Amino acid sequence: MGKIILLDDLSINQIAAGEVIERPANVVKELVENSVDAGADKITIEVKKGGKTFIKITDNGKGIDKEDMPLSLERHATSKIKSVDDLEHTYTMGFRGEALASIASISNFTMISRTENEELGVKIVAEGGDIISAEEVQANSGTTIIVENIFFNTPVRYKFLKNDGTEFRYIKEWLEKFAMAHLDVSVKLINDSKTVFTSNGRGNIFDMVYLLYGKDVKENIIKVDYEQENIKVTGVIGTSVIARDTRKDQIVFLNKRNIKNSTLTASADQAFKGGGTGIGKHGFFILNLDMPANYYDINVHPTKMEVRFKDESKVFKVFYNAIKNAMLTKEFLGNSEVEEKKEAYVEKEFNFMTNHFIKPASLVPTNKMKNVSEDKSIIEREEKRKVEYKFIGILFRTYIVIEVGDEVYLIDQHAAHERLLYEQIRENYKNNLQNNTQMTLLSEVINLTHKEYEFVKENMDLFKKSGFDLEDFGENCIKINGIPDIEYREKTSARALFMDTLDEMLTNERSQGKDIEERFIATVACKAAVKANMDLTKQEVDKLIDNLLVLKNPYTCPHGRPTTIKFDKDKFSLEDI
Numbered sequence: 001m002g003k004i005i006l007l008d009d010l011s012i013n014q015i016a017a018g019e020v021i022e023r024p025a026n027v028v029k030e031l032v033e034n035s036v037d038a039g040a041d042k043i044t045i046e047v048k049k050g051g052k053t054f055i056k057i058t059d060n061g062k063g064i065d066k067e068d069m070p071l072s073l074e075r076h077a078t079s080k081i082k083s084v085d086d087l088e089h090t091y092t093m094g095f096r097g098e099a100l101a102s103i104a105s106i107s108n109f110t111m112i113s114r115t116e117n118e119e120l121g122v123k124i125v126a127e128g129g130d131i132i133s134a135e136e137v138q139a140n141s142g143t144t145i146i147v148e149n150i151f152f153n154t155p156v157r158y159k160f161l162k163n164d165g166t167e168f169r170y171i172k173e174w175l176e177k178f179a180m181a182h183l184d185v186s187v188k189l190i191n192d193s194k195t196v197f198t199s200n201g202r203g204n205i206f207d208m209v210y211l212l213y214g215k216d217v218k219e220n221i222i223k224v225d226y227e228q229e230n231i232k233v234t235g236v237i238g239t240s241v242i243a244r245d246t247r248k249d250q251i252v253f254l255n256k257r258n259i260k261n262s263t264l265t266a267s268a269d270q271a272f273k274g275g276g277t278g279i280g281k282h283g284f285f286i287l288n289l290d291m292p293a294n295y296y297d298i299n300v301h302p303t304k305m306e307v308r309f310k311d312e313s314k315v316f317k318v319f320y321n322a323i324k325n326a327m328l329t330k331e332f333l334g335n336s337e338v339e340e341k342k343e344a345y346v347e348k349e350f351n352f353m354t355n356h357f358i359k360p361a362s363l364v365p366t367n368k369m370k371n372v373s374e375d376k377s378i379i380e381r382e383e384k385r386k387v388e389y390k391f392i393g394i395l396f397r398t399y400i401v402i403e404v405g406d407e408v409y410l411i412d413q414h415a416a417h418e419r420l421l422y423e424q425i426r427e428n429y430k431n432n433l434q435n436n437t438q439m440t441l442l443s444e445v446i447n448l449t450h451k452e453y454e455f456v457k458e459n460m461d462l463f464k465k466s467g468f469d470l471e472d473f474g475e476n477c478i479k480i481n482g483i484p485d486i487e488y489r490e491k492t493s494a495r496a497l498f499m500d501t502l503d504e505m506l507t508n509e510r511s512q513g514k515d516i517e518e519r520f521i522a523t524v525a526c527k528a529a530v531k532a533n534m535d536l537t538k539q540e541v542d543k544l545i546d547n548l549l550v551l552k553n554p555y556t557c558p559h560g561r562p563t564t565i566k567f568d569k570d571k572f573s574l575e576d577i
């Protein structure tokens with residue numbers, strides 16, 4: 001008996017429908033997802049000419065019943081749900097009953113399938129969606145689908161395809177992500193008769209990372225395995241060594257489906273903060289969230305890349321905790337001191353972070369994160385950071401040494417000062433303060449190269465908001481009237497600060513948008529900060545430490561280098577000497 005049904009009109013109208021086949025990679029995605037939905041654990045994908053002329057998917061799944069074969073090509077024909085209400089407890093990749101119909105309608109389509117309890121399989125051939133033959137054939141159990149000459153009957157859409165290499169790259173990139181989430185499925189990708197990618201299906205994420213990213217990355221990842229409130233987070237995160245300039249390596253799956261979601265991105269950003277990831281860098285992660293289907297709505301967009309969580313703040317928190325807990329393991333930190341107090345630590349840090357750092361713009365408007373009053377947590381924090389310490393001295397004219405209780409801290413004076421200045425500039429920048437400029441006694445006109453001049457003109461706003469007072473003087477010249485009003489170590493020349501910042505920004509030009517702001521502020525802070533080998537007076541040290549200790553994240557400089565190293569008293573044992 002067949003299992004596929006045609007959805008009723010009510011359900012059809014409620015399902016996010018629409019064309020999802022724009023290119024060969026979309027065909028591969030839909031067919032491979034059908035294969036896993038059919039329980040396959042071995043899938044072979046063979047393509048020619050970037051999938052434009054030929055795509056063949058073979059699986060060892062449960063196959064399609066004879067009488068269902070023609071029905072499966074109809075629109076809204078699915079075996080996965082009976083009505084839209086079933087989505088609350090459906091975990092299959094597909095549910096719209098549209099993919100095969102869409103694919104068949106724009107190609108020469110062949111499908112061969114046999115279920116385990118049939119002797120013979122069925123082969124149907126369709127052209128532009130019309131079935132032209134159906135016959136019984138010898139076949140392995142499972143399903144094979146061949147899609148040839150995609151868009152043969154819609155030449156305009158064919159014209160939008162990129163060259164074969166690019167189309168193939170889309171296929172490969174998609175399949176690699178699929179393989180990361182489906183570690184127990186072995187996939188093989190063949191391009192123009194060459195095997196390009198295989199995964200063994202043995203379920204090991206470390207093997208997969210090695211395969212896709214190589215040795216260096218594999219050696220810098222840590223396993224995540226966390227569960228809270230019925231949500232399970234598994235996968236890996238990377239140490240700061242492999243933090244990236246882009247978000248390309250921030251990959252997230254929801255019940256093994258690759259999704260894009262700003263709540264999760266924001267949550268990860270918070271969790272990586274303070275972990276040494278560094279300004280403008282993005283933490284590496286490949287994580288899957290397993291949760292009940294009624295916690296979210298995937299029926300938002302036909303590609304199913306978007307999702308709406310019913311309780312954004314819950315998901316935000318669990319994801320944050322999963323990452324933070326992994327970051328606080330011995331493996332990640334290289335020592336075990338925080339490990340015991342982890343849960344309490346993460347909880348506290350989370351409350352603090354979410355009260356101060358969430359940028360509303362990066363979250364969906366419905367977020368309900370602010371449940372603790374700001375004032376209360378500010379007070380808590382002030383109390384926490386009022387630390388009594390004893391100043392011991394300065395080591396190598398570089399490290400400030402202080403004693404706090406049973407611990408000794410070495411504080412890198414440059415990194416610490418840099419951190420401090422960074423916070424000051426950023427505060428001014430964020431609040432767009434008008435009075436954050438220190439006017440120079442004499443304005444200076446600087447002659448720049450054309451490239452430098454263009455950069456300054458284009459980014460005038462960055463300079464101004466950070467506290468520079470600049471004027472365009474024409475002919476590649478800029479006049480400096482003032483520099484950011486922050487606590488310089490000594491009389492910093494306006495020209496040097498301006499030129500150093502400019503140089504640095506131009507040598508690392510890649511970042512854009514928000515990143516460039518962060519990087520700019522970090523650069524100014526770095527250039528203005530006291531360097532190693534500069535002598536500090538006791539008063540200056542006091543001020544530096546006092547100011548540092550009330551910062552939101554005193555532990556790393558804006559570039560992610562630690563400002564502080566801690567030693568426990570019991571590590572100082574004469575027996576070891």
Ligand SMILES: Nc1ncnc2c1ncn2[C@@H]1O[C@H](COP(=O)(O)OP(=O)(O)OP(=O)(O)O)[C@@H](O)[C@H]1O
Pocket residue numbers: 004030034035037038059061062063064072077078079080093094095096097098099100101143
């Ligand atoms: N490889 C396969 N093995 C077994 N059954 C399959 C396979 N491919 C498709 N089917 C059957 O054909 C039906 C239609 O597939 P189709 O991809 O069009 O819809 P769907 O997967 O139900 O929903 P969606 O459009 O969201 O992908 C499926 O519900 C399933 O019953």
Ligand SMILES: [Mg+2]
Pocket residue numbers: 030033034093094095099100
């Ligand atoms: Mg499908």
